[in-house]
Amino acid sequence: MRLTRTSDLWWKDAVVYCLDVETYQDSDGDGCGDFAGLTQRIDHLDRLGVTCVWLMPFYPTRERDDGYDITDFYGVDPRLGTLGDFTEFVRTARDRGIRVIADLVVNHTSEHHPWFEDARSSRDAAHRDWYVWRDEPPEDGPKDIVFPDAETSVWEYDERTEQYYMHRFYKQQPDLNVANPEVRDEIARIMGFWTQLGLSGFRVDAVPFLLETDGQPDQLPDPHEYLADLRAFLGRRDGEAILLGEVNLPYEDTARFFGEPGTSRGDELTMCFDFIGMQRMYLSMARGDATPLARALRERPEPPRDAHWATFVRNHDELTLDKLSDDERAEVFAAFGPEKDMQLYDRGLRRRLPPMVDGDRRRTELAYSLLFTLPGTPVLFYGEEIGMGENLAAEGRQAVRTPMQWTGDDKAGFSTADPADYPNPLVEGEFGPARVNVHDQRQDAGSQLAVLRRLVESYRESPELSWGAHEILPAGDDAVLAHLATTGDGAVLALHNFAGHGVEVETESPRLSGGTLLTDLLGENDVTVGEGGKVRAELEPYGYRWLRVSTPLDDPARATAD
Numbered sequence: 001m002r003l004t005r006t007s008d009l010w011w012k013d014a015v016v017y018c019l020d021v022e023t024y025q026d027s028d029g030d031g032c033g034d035f036a037g038l039t040q041r042i043d044h045l046d047r048l049g050v051t052c053v054w055l056m057p058f059y060p061t062r063e064r065d066d067g068y069d070i071t072d073f074y075g076v077d078p079r080l081g082t083l084g085d086f087t088e089f090v091r092t093a094r095d096r097g098i099r100v101i102a103d104l105v106v107n108h109t110s111e112h113h114p115w116f117e118d119a120r121s122s123r124d125a126a127h128r129d130w131y132v133w134r135d136e137p138p139e140d141g142p143k144d145i146v147f148p149d150a151e152t153s154v155w156e157y158d159e160r161t162e163q164y165y166m167h168r169f170y171k172q173q174p175d176l177n178v179a180n181p182e183v184r185d186e187i188a189r190i191m192g193f194w195t196q197l198g199l200s201g202f203r204v205d206a207v208p209f210l211l212e213t214d215g216q217p218d219q220l221p222d223p224h225e226y227l228a229d230l231r232a233f234l235g236r237r238d239g240e241a242i243l244l245g246e247v248n249l250p251y252e253d254t255a256r257f258f259g260e261p262g263t264s265r266g267d268e269l270t271m272c273f274d275f276i277g278m279q280r281m282y283l284s285m286a287r288g289d290a291t292p293l294a295r296a297l298r299e300r301p302e303p304p305r306d307a308h309w310a311t312f313v314r315n316h317d318e319l320t321l322d323k324l325s326d327d328e329r330a331e332v333f334a335a336f337g338p339e340k341d342m343q344l345y346d347r348g349l350r351r352r353l354p355p356m357v358d359g360d361r362r363r364t365e366l367a368y369s370l371l372f373t374l375p376g377t378p379v380l381f382y383g384e385e386i387g388m389g390e391n392l393a394a395e396g397r398q399a400v401r402t403p404m405q406w407t408g409d410d411k412a413g414f415s416t417a418d419p420a421d422y423p424n425p426l427v428e429g430e431f432g433p434a435r436v437n438v439h440d441q442r443q444d445a446g447s448q449l450a451v452l453r454r455l456v457e458s459y460r461e462s463p464e465l466s467w468g469a470h471e472i473l474p475a476g477d478d479a480v481l482a483h484l485a486t487t488g489d490g491a492v493l494a495l496h497n498f499a500g501h502g503v504e505v506e507t508e509s510p511r512l513s514g515g516t517l518l519t520d521l522l523g524e525n526d527v528t529v530g531e532g533g534k535v536r537a538e539l540e541p542y543g544y545r546w547l548r549v550s551t552p553l554d555d556p557a558r559a560t561a562d
């Protein structure tokens, strides 16, 4: 029997889709996306096969950091609608079998949050200890600056109370003091509030920063124990809710954030983004050589028990390359973003994939085929399904946060307002709405949207990919990544060619027995396994294939004919 899908661990074979309500769909013609507009677009998400929407921050904000500077954790920014609109969206999504998670941004608040306004009013204020204050920036505190374009220190002097407060991000985002039990209680209340309103968990922002208390007046006795407490609390409120964490550290350090089941640290994050795999994938693409990605997959620790990695091609920030060596980063810059304006903070790219590869569909498809076959839960960023590009005229990271392109007219079907009133400018030129939009691609069986839908469908039909054990196989050519996903009773062999020329793949696995038929899940070129588990297959330039060990369930006609 094949593994039957169980929704208890729904995140293991989820298709997560990240979007910003502000740039997705406007319903009232004011030029700003809103919850009512998003709700109208639910069928697009459903047709694509999305099973979980991740909402970027939609809370009241001063927009210093695109919503990651929150002024009220318990509300909806009035530009985006009301709490009522939010719950209508969650309910509609659930009706289509789509869960909703949202950013939990509790490392910091906006400087305009009433807690901080109170905190900075006097040293004796009720909320003073909700933030981190020092007379002088300490020697032993954090030194690395996340936004080097705007900041030179993580400490900012506050004139009125003559002390410094800590901020890991912009100075307008003071860090909360999690060592303070009142703050921890409040964080739990925030999580409880949104789960009560229907969220199925959170994408936890900046997890290592949230937990770090080095150089601060008060310490968390054990940060991991605190994270395990948060997870346990969430589990008590809603047994299916998840924590998907942003942890961009070396593999061994990131893996600690999954927790150690069976110890006092228990379960921590349900999923962690695989930043290293993502970066090495780009290096592999730049070199036409699968080796860097294969190495990442071999080095990547297995998550404990029910935890999972979350894989992605692009997220909403700069495409960070911070975990590559300087030379490797330079290679990726040279291949995919040679101009200074395409780069950000010296560590990443503010581009989307299609323009990076000059619109070469073979290369974009290769990346998405990897996304849906590599071990881990795939996370899409809105617009990837149609191959949107970026607008480098937009500031910083906003380049990739342009309005969703629904139609080919000059308003992109995003709003009836004048595009000059949109939160970010539309993409222009080759990847702009006239050439890249949902409406046209729905009519076109060969479009990127059609291909993505097919990949999502095949991924959802192949539990081996989401539940199975993965192993990298020899491929006979460095350009090729061959990996096999196996469950007790099934196997899928995935082949990816990073080179711009065709290759003949020769791979083998003792798990494949001679004579077994491998069904081509995306085409019509089935393959039969040779003696000793050897498989030979051809791959087009940048080609990919998904080959699955057939069972009677796949093709009853074939089974009875045998």
Ligand code: NOJ
Binding pocket: 065, 068, 105, 169, 205, 206, 246, 316, 317
């Ligand atoms: C990570 C988010 O992805 C990013 O957009 C934001 O600037 C920082 N955390 C601060 O919240």
